[in-house]
Amino acid sequence: MTATILSGRSLSRDLATGILGSAVFGVAAAAGHSPRSMLQGAWVAPALFVGGAALATPPLYLLGALSGGRTSVAGTLASTSRSLAAASTALLGLSAPALYLSVTMRTDTGQGVLLLASVVVGAAGIAAVLRERLQAERTDAARLAAVAWCAFALMLGARLISSLGRTAGMFGGA
Amino acid sequence: MQQVVDKLPLAAPEEADHDADPASPALTLIENVIRAPWRFLEELDGPDLLPKVRTLLATIAIAAGAFGAVVGTFRGGVQVLYCAVKMPMLLLGTLLVCVPAFVSIARALGVAISPRDVAAVTLGACARYALVLAGLSPVVWLLEGWLGYHGVALVTTACCALGGLASSTLIFRGLSRRGGAGRWAGLAFVAVYSVVGAQTAWLLRPFLVRPRTEHVPFVRHLEGDLFGSVGVTMRSAAGVYERDRDPAPAASPALEPALPMTTASPAEPQAPAQTETP
Numbered sequence: 001m002t003a004t005i006l007s008g009r010s011l012s013r014d015l016a017t018g019i020l021g022s023a024v025f026g027v028a029a030a031a032g033h034s035p036r037s038m039l040q041g042a043w044v045a046p047a048l049f050v051g052g053a054a055l056a057t058p059p060l061y062l063l064g065a066l067s068g069g070r071t072s073v074a075g076t077l078a079s080t081s082r083s084l085a086a087a088s089t090a091l092l093g094l095s096a097p098a099l100y101l102s103v104t105m106r107t108d109t110g111q112g113v114l115l116l117a118s119v120v121v122g123a124a125g126i127a128a129v130l131r132e133r134l135q136a137e138r139t140d141a142a143r144l145a146a147v148a149w150c151a152f153a154l155m156l157g158a159r160l161i162s163s164l165g166r167t168a169g170m171f172g173g174a
Numbered sequence: 175m176q177q178v179v180d181k182l183p184l185a186a187p188e189e190a191d192h193d194a195d196p197a198s199p200a201l202t203l204i205e206n207v208i209r210a211p212w213r214f215l216e217e218l219d220g221p222d223l224l225p226k227v228r229t230l231l232a233t234i235a236i237a238a239g240a241f242g243a244v245v246g247t248f249r250g251g252v253q254v255l256y257c258a259v260k261m262p263m264l265l266l267g268t269l270l271v272c273v274p275a276f277v278s279i280a281r282a283l284g285v286a287i288s289p290r291d292v293a294a295v296t297l298g299a300c301a302r303y304a305l306v307l308a309g310l311s312p313v314v315w316l317l318e319g320w321l322g323y324h325g326v327a328l329v330t331t332a333c334c335a336l337g338g339l340a341s342s343t344l345i346f347r348g349l350s351r352r353g354g355a356g357r358w359a360g361l362a363f364v365a366v367y368s369v370v371g372a373q374t375a376w377l378l379r380p381f382l383v384r385p386r387t388e389h390v391p392f393v394r395h396l397e398g399d400l401f402g403s404v405g406v407t408m409r410s411a412a413g414v415y416e417r418d419r420d421p422a423p424a425a426s427p428a429l430e431p432a433l434p435m436t437t438a439s440p441a442e443p444q445a446p447a448q449t450e451t452p
Binding site: 100 | 272281358373398399
């Protein structure tokens with residue numbers, strides 16, 4: 001019971017870090033454009049990172065379970081939430097350069113650089129989950145499933161960026 | 175006992191040497207930054223970090239200022255002063271913007287390094303960058319007499335690349351000894367510093383200015399970015415000129431075209447004479 005509570009607290013803390021870090025980055029990355037863009041950034045970036053993590057977690061567990069993997073639901077949740085928290089911590093720190101670049105580089109290139117930073121951080125988060133799974137799993141089938149999940153997660157991220165970019169705009173862009 | 179007594183005079187001169195050179199701790203620190211980065215990193219682990227930070231800041235101000243002054247001599251006059259001020263601003267300003275990102279990246283990647291040590295290591299790397307630039311400044315000065323604008327721009331860029339490489343090795347060494355994904359963190363540090371530094375250099379331009387330029391501003395107004403300018407440069411190098419933005423190539427070497435990466439806006443008709451590279 002105690003372990004469950006601690007795990008729940010840890011999950012909440014990771015989730016809060018995920019939302020806060022990505023929201024601050026989103027606001028900073030759109031600061032050079034308009035207040036409206038900053039508001040959009042405040043929800044678009046969490047939607048990308050926290051939403052992406054939420055969408056990628058069920059397939060991660062499912063693929064592991066069907067391929068004879070060892071990781072439980074709690075382990076899967078802990079793995080993705082830890083990775084989300086780490087990525088958001090990096091984003092929180094990157095907010096300072098993002099603010100600087102957004103204010104001084106009001107060009108398409110500026111948005112491209114900030115988007116690239118988000119993609120790299122997101123990909124690093126996915127790679128961290130993959131590495132953890134590869135270390136934890138014992139069978140080739142489970143490891144193969146983890147690699148397949150990695151490819152899926154990358155494609156999911158690309159899809160999310162595309163959708164969010166079309167509907168709300170990324171970091172002040174159209 | 176007698177043997178111990180016999181050894182005493184041997185130790186005395188060493189102590190005398192240290193006493194005769196009160197500035198040695200600062201000089202030793204600076205020498206270690208260049209010659210023995212591992213020893214410099216060990217020194218950072220010790221107490222009394224503040225005097226070391228002061229020494230590093232002074233090193234950056236003087237060494238980068240010297241390199242900037244040499245770059246400024248290509249045009250001469252007030253540009254020498256401008257560049258001497260702007261070069262330390264470039265290094266320290268970039269570091270200031272990047273340190274929060276460095277701390278968070280190190281934490282996210284599980285590198286066991288405190289924010290204080292992140293700041294100290296990256297400040298040391300900046301000092302190494304500045305010292306390499308200062309060491310190469312006589313080479314730049316020598317070549318300024320032989321090469322034209324484009325040649326000096328290339329030499330300056332090469333010096334900056336060499337300085338960047340030297341400082342990167344210190345960062346990698348400092349992070350890899352802390353465990354975790356130290357190398358990846360180092361790679362991220364270098365990437366973030368490069369992008370922010372490139373933009374800061376763009377904001378603080380002009381650095382290299384043609385000698386016949388009459389008026390040189392301290393900084394230009396905010397327009398475009400370095401990366402877009404590099405694209406224009408590459409197109410121009412391939413012979414594709416954008417007439418609205420780039421001046422046409424001139425026949426005389428004395429009127430050679432502006433570096434496209436430093437294209438001026440139409441509001442600046444004297445663009446060929448006011449080009450520069452960051």
